[in-house]
Amino acid sequence: MTQLGEGRTQAMALRALTKRFGATLAVDRIDLDIPTHSFYGVVGPNGAGKTTTLSMATGLLRPDSGQALIHGVDMWREPSRAKAMVGVLPDGLHSFDRLTGGELISYAGLMRGLPKETVRERRDDLLAALDLDAAGSTLVTDYSAGMTKKIGLACALVHAPRVLVLDEPFEAVDPVSAGAIRRILQEFVASGGTVVMSSHVMALVERLCDHVAVVGHGHVLAAGTLDEVRAGQDLEARFVGLVGDIADQRDLAWLRQS
Amino acid sequence: MVATVLRLKYTTVRHQLVREWWRALLLIGGAVWSLSLVPAVVWASVQLLDESAEVRADILLVVAAICIAGWITVPLLVTGLEDTLDPGRFTTFGVSAKQIAPGLTLAAFLTAPALFFTGAFVVLMLSWREESAAALAVALVGAALTVAVMVLGARVAVAWSARAVNDRRTRGVLLLAVGLALAVLGSVVWIALRDGIDSALQYEAQTLMEWLGRTPVGAGMAAAESATYGRWWSAGWRLALMAGTVAVLALAWRDSIAHALVNPVHRGGGRRRRADAILASASDLPSDGTSGASRWSRLAGLWRADEPTRAVRARMLVSWGTDARYLVAAAGVITLPVIFFAIAMPVLGLDTRWAFVAPVMLAASIGWGRHNDVAYDHTALWLDIVSGSRGRAVMAGRAQAVLVWAVPATLLAAAGILAWTGRWYAAPGLVGATLGTLGATLGVASVTSVLLPYRAPAPGENPFGAEVGSLGASLGAQLLSSAATMLVLPLVTVPLVLALTVHAGWGWVSLGTGLVFGAAFLLGGLRLAGTLYDQRAGSLLARVS
Structure with a gap:
């Protein structure tokens, strides 16, 4: 029951969550605490393990090891209770x-x-x-x-639900609808709900989220409040600093039109 | 471009072999099996050598007709055949049909079955070698063209059916045409065999074969006979007819490729539905999971029908009514019973009591056919998984949606057979065996569909295709579900056999065992499947996508 005490202030708590696909370690012992009443952004480059992590946290993919707690309830031990508290929007299904x-x-x-x-x-x-x-x-x-x-x-x-887990909720959505979704989510958080959202769009995360985690290569590279993670920079610069820029910035001379 | 397409195919196959080693075993097994048929083909060829030219031509004509029918129907009935080079996969590459058609066609001819049939027909044609060199040459050309008709015909059939079945307007016409064709086939066979198989072989069969020899089905085979007797004109136009058919099929295939390149199949055709079919299915009573007074659960009386079960049932009924993949499956179940009733029975000269097998076969086809039911949801099943532990509701709702049409369909078939045989005294036995088979096979299928799901065509995809990578898994699941079905079937069918052979009183036993065992297997199967569904929820999504 120590988990309960610890998890009570956490809408979602991931403990050493691990998933391996064949030779690839997609998610490597990820720990993440998502406080209740927060708007939490999860950012990371393509293939960083964001979707895998969120799938394991929402009951869609069984982790190899580790725990996913929703308001203290273990998603994989008591799925009925845990799932009832979560609303899920997966990506690409x-x-x-x-x-x-x-x-x-x-x-x-x-x-x-x-x-x-x-x-x-x-x-x-x-x-x-x-x-x-x-x-x-x-x-x-x-x-x-x-x-x-x-x-x-x-x-x-x-x-x-008490917790919303949204994978790329704004992708392909037009600006008017995006505004409507933003308002709905912000009101949901203001009324005590928790939103966990993955995104590639740093500006959006900076604008909406109060907490953010940067995920790369199956690890959490940085996590905390937006200001803690940004550490004085803007989020995009910090993100590139954490995950590393493209090593070979080759010049595509043949693409130039004149 | 031809080389590129072929390389693409073999690279894909190689990667599959590397990723899944058991595929290589299957491939080797298939090759060994094909090779084991070679002595049989050679033996047949030697036997044909001793026959007169007329008889030899007739036999080869029947073989060719059966092979062509098989090539065209099997890919339509058995989904999950190889579709690495489905033209639809090339849509994003900006190639034209003209560019890729030759490569795709060549690849179609370089598959194992096509090569095997080419080899087999060449060996069979060698039986013409003692007539004359010219006859042998004509026979070889005829055989090559016949195999080309098979291979191209199969591609065109799949492409056209996929188009028709995905189009609301042609779908009805297609189903009607299939039904009409089966009815015509059945009545022709029955009329032909009215006077017994011997008279049929003597008169009707001769006429039929003469006519087949003038169609693209048999012209390639009949040409050699004409050449043997020096009727060059007759041999010539037959070969020309075959060549023309191949050319038309090639054009149709290219047209289908061109169509597939610019018309992705997954669209609903702008259909609208005002009424909410899902909400309409929900009970008006407060949902406490025990709404036993509802019309449905009273009617069925056998299982709970809480809100999630009703929702799943309503969703599946929508699928059975509109989703091409389900329509194809529903149409496919009548094949086996119809072949048995309309072809196997008269040809083998079976007693009319054997007709009682047909409704049981229909029930078994329906039940067994659902052995991969869950995978047809594809990744959409995430919604069922995140909704909580809904395994029982999901499996029960699916089974109920099948029963809604399968019970009337099998009872109708049973009534038809009873009327045809006039053995109404066997009604309780047949009804028991039919419903028992339906329940038992559905129960078994619901368990295997959770235990061994394999990739099925995704929603909106070509219902005749399969996801790459499904062959081994599908084979395993199909074998296991068949074996399990075979184990439980005697429980519900043996009393019917006794009723027909020993004493009519067994019919009532059959009714009892059918209803009791059928319900028991169905309910037990659904319960187990539901529990397994919840246990395996965390891996199902990966298994079906």
């Missing part, structure tokens, strides 16, 4: 694309065990808030990338 957008939200709500009337109300609220009203009766297979992101976010929100 299919959705049940023969359903319409509205049906997909209903499905997510019913799978979370919500009663029918609640699902109906929340579905309509979410479609309106994410500007998907017109798309609510269109099949998800006909959605653009940005609309798919938005409907995925709606599915993650429908059961009013």
